Amino acid sequence: MRKQHASALQRTAVRETVLFTLPAVILVTLMIYVPFLLSGFYSLTEWNGISKAPVFIGLENFRRIFSGDPGFIKALVFTAKYAFFFIIFSNVLALALSVALNQKFALANTLRGMFFLPYIMSMTIVGFIWKFIFSQGFDKLSELTGWGVWTYSWLGDSGLAFWSVVAVGVWQSLGFYIVLYIAGLQAIPPDVLQASQIDGANGSQRFFRVTLPLLGPSITTCVFMSLTNSLKVFDIILALTKGGPGGATYSATLEIYREAFQNNNYGLGSAKAIVFFVMVLILTQFVLRLFQRREVEL
């Protein structure tokens, strides 16, 4: 009797699990898996996005990519550089700011809100704001201060445009990582810190020897998230430079978009997307394993 009751409960539990997750699974399948499979199909075709039937050409697109597509390689290099600096700047700054904002002072909550605000702004607004700052804002600043740095062409010079894009990208998503780090900081039990203080550890020793290791899971999460977000960077660049000037700020995703929609080569664009997906998958899995091994259990 009890066994039957137990297995009936188990069946109900299983059925509930399935039914509750079914809507989400259906949506994810429709919105992500089906387009992914279709993308795979289109990567084997040549199609300009307009004519009624794509032409099947097998692995020709992939051959073209691997025999050296300079535009794609340039975009990959740009994305790698962008990801590298984005991860470093956003994590270091977010960590520093979250330590500062975790202190108890009068305006702490207001400041936390202010730092989070850019993250919820739409990309178009962010693009407009920063374009204005880089052109008229900097002009005014150079008038007021006379410093040379304000007169450079931050969006028009191909070298400087990279740093402008990194700066705006970091500025925009800082709030997100601050939230994650503050949550991680608040999860550290205060008695561990007090114990270390009693043992004679000073501020920086406390931070580097106690806080940082215990922040391990947060760091893993934030580095992983900043890695995936920076590899997928698209709207910041579209809003600020549209890939310019002269094609200097094309990220991999923007290059895929250009290939598919601007060059009217949907098949090649899909193939590049698949190649890029595999690259991102391998890289993120590698980074995830690396960081998880270094986490410290309390």
Place this chain on the structure above:
Amino acid sequence: MTSLILAVAMLLSLSAAAFAQEPVVINMFISQPEYADAVRELIDAYKAVAPDVTINYETTQSDYPTLLKTKINAGETPDIFSTTSGKEIGVYLDYSYNFADQPAAAAMQDSVKSVMKSGDEVHGFALKSNFFGIVYNKAIFEKVGITEFPATLEEMKAACETLSAAGYQPFSTGFAEWWVYKHVFQHFLNAASDDPETLVGKFIAGEAKFKDYPVLYDNFFQFLDLAVQYGDAKPLETDLASEEAAIGTGKAAMILGQGAWVEADIANIDPEFRLGFNGYPISENAADCKVISGSDQALRIFKDSKVLQSTLDFVNWWYTSEYGRNWFSDVAGVIPPLKDVKAPDMEVIKQGNELSAAKGAGAVSVSYSTDSFHQAFGEILQAYVGKTITRDEACSQIEQKWVELEGSK
């Protein structure tokens, strides 16, 4: 019992709906948002003529081609949509209707019709005919003592020095926009050959090289260098709005890559602006300095539209009715692409017509390539202006893109 009543009520209302007069809905999705207000007035006027017809008008500028492709592939092809004229007529041929036998086609100017055709079929109509050239500030020119527009490269160099010495910025270039380059280049293309369409065809086939055409290899890049030297401090950050602001506020004397469409915007900034219009100085031969007139944009009618006849009625009304024909000049302020209709009283048009009558006008050679190529072309030249690539690199990249993007597709 209630369910029976409900079922009967539903059946009755459904059948009533089936027998009722089907209101016709035309979906119009085009990419010339600067004329949004004028088009809305046109649609309101048509409502008075055909009350059963509702026109859903949508417009956008950025990403229009991507949005159009998305709509086409979703099965929601608009009944009226935009492409560029010339080569892109062929790209969207599967979707556009041949209305050569319609009154609208007969009412079109021949020069406009010629870039809308595929063989003998007419696949596009135009919102406007256009003028392309250098727009300049007559007041500034007079102030510094330039009496005649510099029609040769040497004269232009001298004019720039004079303007610069007097404290004016000779050019505002708009080099942040990819399409400025194609508008400037087409003038040089026209001077490089008597048949620019065939020349472009040769480039697309990979048979022609920039080095074979000194007008393109030397003169065009000389002009670009001149524009950068005497242009904006941050050339790759100047867009259309900055150009118009620069010339409208009297800071810059000339703007590049523009045409008839900027006159209204400049007049908004400075109602007293005295506009001058002329061609680009191509060489030492003043006769090469010509304006270009024609239509680079085409509006297409969807071939398999469910409301094809209503759409054709609308387009025919637009091109043949009293209101429609006068709409171009009076409401939209554009050059009518029609025969025998007066043009609006605008400086670019008046001067453009005078110059065309005196020296002839060039063909709209931008239409011989698609915008896919032109966007890549603009990017390559941006890199040249930003000094990250040399002239030879730019030329070879352009030649490569012509073959890659336009060849055999």
